[in-house]
Amino acid sequence: MNSDRVAPSAGADIERSTPAAAVPPAARALRHKDLLGIADLTPEEILLILDTAEAMKEIGFRPIKKVPTLRGKTIVNLFFEPSTRTRTSFEIAEKRLSADTLNIATATSSVQKGETLADTALNLEAMAPDMIVLRHPSSGACHLLSRICRAGIINAGDGTHEHPTQALLDAFTIREHKGCMRGLKIAIVGDLLHSRVLRSNVLLLTKLGADVWVSGPPTLVPPGIERMGVSATTSIDRAIEGADVVMLLRVQLERMQGVFVPSLREYFTVFGMTEERVRRASPGVIIMHPGPLNRGVEIASEVADGPYSVILEQVANGVAIRMAVLYLLAGGVEHEAAA
């Protein structure tokens, strides 16, 4: 079938302003069935997603915030953990691309009756969804689903393993403010052990050449973290010294008290992001947080609401990133499910 395709320009695209030498060219395609984690993406593929998200972002400013691209595609949001922010973000993204969305929250589902994840997925498959967005409390749940299902699987957070769309929207936000990521000093502070946001961000930022520092109480540092290419320190002040970006991680209140850290009050004293600490970072620092915030625990209110905070921008960018991921995965090559 003939169509007059708009051929991408052969030379450098003059509308991109990043210097060509510092950044590898973006990939032409995402040749994956699923997005299970940043671990599976090359730097070029990451850049493709970020570039695509830029174009998607503009749709949110139009009078009609919709394009027909995924019309007729069915996407299931299968959330085994409660989530307002991520689920609504995905839902908006799906609807802006004109896809049909289906939300399954396990409180009301057959999972309550003891159905296994595998069976839930197979039953859904029988209705032929094109993609399944999965959030689940077990690390590796998306890998299991990917082996079972023909549909493309997008990881919206599996246990303490990865949350790839969060890391992508974080990178998008950083890039909007700082341009190229190579050589930027980025500090990530908090409960490193239980954070999937940490793992995804570390993988992504190191792939793009950032200088990543992580900091948290010794009881919450995953063994072998330095092997992921980061500098680890129990001193938040060392981590944020001159940092261009400071990312605070959510303290999991349920887990923390008594066993890992004596008290939240003590946590705030030793690791909380206060205005005074902000001054130790570089003058143009941006403060980030994946949300939801625990004010007065990992971050002081004045900082969360202050001029350096880009927390709300992160949320807005989430929709654009998720639109980009859905677009790149949904189109193109068909895949068979693994036996």
Add this chain to the structure above:
Amino acid sequence: MPVVMDADRIDRTLARIAHEIVERNRGVDELALVGIRTRGVTLARRLAQRLLDITKEDVPTGTLDITLYRDDLMRSPVGPQPVIRRTEIPFSIDDRKILLVDDVLYTGRTVRAALDALIDFGRPKAIQLVVLVDRGHRELPIKADYVGKNLPTSLKESVQVRLHETDGADEVLVEEHQS
């Protein structure tokens, strides 16, 4: 590879089209240019400059990426997903006459996608189509209002438009495919 239009010819063609636009619309009131990415954008900007030269008035210009409106996405399991770029239409299109600009008119599907996209932005008074080259083989009932050159081609050929802003030189080439 035969060059069917050289830099000089392209230049004179655009000049002629600009005059036609002014004449047919009795001035540039209510007009706006929207170029279809990628080369349509370059052509739209050149036309905006010519219109400014002729009438001393600025014609607002925007860029449109129609990838998300294409009818061949999600269909054929071949080839990578086309890369998408930003759409920027920094003015209201309501009640304006939009000049949609593209380099080559062929099957008409790109223009159909562009029309769908524009309608999502508002309700223009009219839409007129400007193309540098019309190579025939329409698959949809689409007609250009302003044509730089009519170029009958066979299905085995492809038409390449090069513009110095993006490709280093101004020329229109016809190539035979190696299938």
Add this chain to the structure above:
Amino acid sequence: MKQLLKGGRVVDPATGVDGRCDVLIDGGRIARVDVAIPVDRSDMTVIDVPADCVIAPGLIDMHVHLREPGQEHKETVATGTAAAVAGGFTAVACMPNTDPVNDSAGITEYILKKAADSRLARVYPIGAVSRGSRGEHLADIAELRAAGCVAISDDGRPVATAVLMRRALEYASMFGMPVIDHCEDQSLKGDGVAHEGYQASLLGLRGIPAAAESIMAQRDITLAELTGGHVHIAHMSVRGSLDAVRMGKTRGVRVTCEVTPHHLTLTDESLAAPISYDTNAKMNPPLREAADRDALLQGIVDGSIDAIATDHAPHHYDEKKVEFDRAPFGIVGLESCVPLSFDRLVHTGLIRIGRLIELLSTNPARILGVPGGSLAVGAPADITILAPNLSVTLNASRMRSKSRNTPFDGWKLRGGVAATIVGGRVVYANPDVPAAARAFAA
């Protein structure tokens, strides 16, 4: 009618024989082991052992889970002993964490009856240390002994408290029985599912630190020293435990230990590849890091490790086809042990066949105090005919165990079993070794 095994190479560390020898069996017992025993076809059936084969005292797997009574969907005594003989084992010792727990003569006798009905491998039940394995009161150990138990263990769990372990060691020593402990400090283990290390960190899996095992191994060895009892460390997996065992042995403590084939072959990298979050790489103790595996291999070579035991832990397919966190711990091992051991220990030049037979037969018999582990005259004719150079491709779908939860499916290995003989009766002849199938037509 007597039987004469003719033409094989006998390797029996217990009697020191290693060379071409014939073996004469009479009334289910070893009658004679000698070079060129005269043939008298009126008195004996002659079995021509294929030239390449090694005649060894029957292998004994001293750590298996037969799941009966209570979990027959995973395995039964019948299917478990069928898997055992196919794996070359003439005897297995089975753990008491059945449902109900084997803490009484009744359950022990039930297991023995099932074994007798199957008429395949011998089964030596291991009784519980505490009632219900709940870690509170000692089980009726004398009763268990009289019913046929050869050792006691609360396997699945550690012996809960130091004082209980002390009493168990003291009491069991009356009968010369070892206490077999699953060493794992529960508070350090927490809700961990994988070895605490880089791989678990990368995959977001909760970790079980090596110290959880070595702390308890040290506890048990100290108590064995205090009481003079015999402690056997089950499925040892970390170098810290091995160091403690070595120290104990130099001080004369009665400590022995076993290691599984999977801890000698795999590391925690199997969690990610070839299958990510492979539930068939989930067992307890978990696959550890390379330094632990290498230390265990060294212990195999230098004699610090006494036995190889599989910890054969069958689980039904449905139970393993879930998220990693939810999958039960354990993999099967009876039918992959011999090929893995040959391929990774003998053919790599680490140990000789004699040492392997010590690990799989001589020492398990000695530790459990059961007959076997030797081809001495008068010993029961429990014999494993090994084929050290057989090309084996492990095939889960052809396993005789009821369950197929193995990470070794498809592995191509060198070394296998030609035939298995219990009490002079051929209970298994490998159909993939035509010479054996003919010679040992069961």
